[in-house]
């Protein structure tokens with residue numbers, strides 16, 4: 001499988017990349033790690049005549065933790081997320097989830113920006129970013145705007161990002177309390193059959209705040225608003241956890257595919273959410 005002909009650009013600034021995107025419109029596309037884009041180009045499922053490599057733009061790289069805010073450049077790789085000690089200490093949830101993405105080979109090149117921008121419901125980072133209530137910084141010809149991860153995903157591969165915008169960074173507050181990212185997959189290196197991220201704060205066995213989001217259980221990541229609303233202010237016991245799990249499964253909307261029928265996926269979703277909630281509670 002060989003891609004069609006294309007012209008390769010490697011700008012050194014965001015402005016340089018934007019001017020190529022503006023000049024070539026629909027014919028141009030940015031490339032980050034290439035793990036998702038190159039396969040579709042090779043299968044000729046997309047017709048791109050100008051490929052804009054973001055790898056030469058140093059402003060898109062790096063992780064900074066400024067007081068209580070974490071900012072991650074879009075071109076930061078999953079490997080860098082795992083090996084950054086300061087990040088792992090401040091937000092261990094990121095390392096826990098990143099270690100469950102594919103395998104080291106994929107993680108060396110796969111970027112956080114490509115993972116969240118692609119809109120692939122199977123990617124782990126979108127659900128993780130909804131758990132963290134992250135914001136995405138989008139830079140386009142008309143300037144910079146921020147969109148919440150919880151509002152970014154519209155349908156599979158459709159997001160709030162305009163074609164000529166580049167996702168430049170992702171930011172979120174350092175969370176406190178318990179955390180967990182649990183994922184069920186068919187084998188090492190696979191995408192999730194079902195995965196869930198949880199952050200929770202507990203005060204005298206009462207849930208004072210919680211965030212729960214699901215991966216690959218709908219055509220977008222699912223932020224479990226009803227489960228969150230029902231759990232906050234409640235004592236944590238078997239019944240309230242059972243209700244939260246039920247609310248999350250109800251919020252999911254999986255489709256049957258090679259990972260199993262809908263009933264199976266909902267069953268796995270229930271197990272994964274329960275596991276994630278119990279782990280997060282134990283760590284809070």
Ligand SMILES: Cc1cc2nc3c(=O)[nH]c(=O)nc-3n(C[C@H](O)[C@H](O)[C@H](O)COP(=O)(O)OP(=O)(O)OC[C@H]3O[C@@H](n4cnc5c(N)ncnc54)[C@H](O)[C@@H]3O)c2cc1C
Pocket residue numbers: 029030031032033034035036037038054074075078100101102103106107109110111112113114115117118122123124125165166167168189190191192
């Ligand atoms: C074998 C295999 C297994 C995998 N398993 C998992 C898994 O278990 N979990 C998981 O989460 N992921 C998995 N992935 C996906 C991988 O981790 C990458 O994150 C993903 O492919 C996209 O990142 P990338 O940097 O390669 O993006 P690319 O492939 O370069 O780009 C993907 C899309 O996003 C767009 N894009 C990229 N960066 C930007 C940006 N900054 N601004 C705007 N648009 C942008 C591109 O134009 C393209 O349309 C797997 C990939 C492979 C090949």
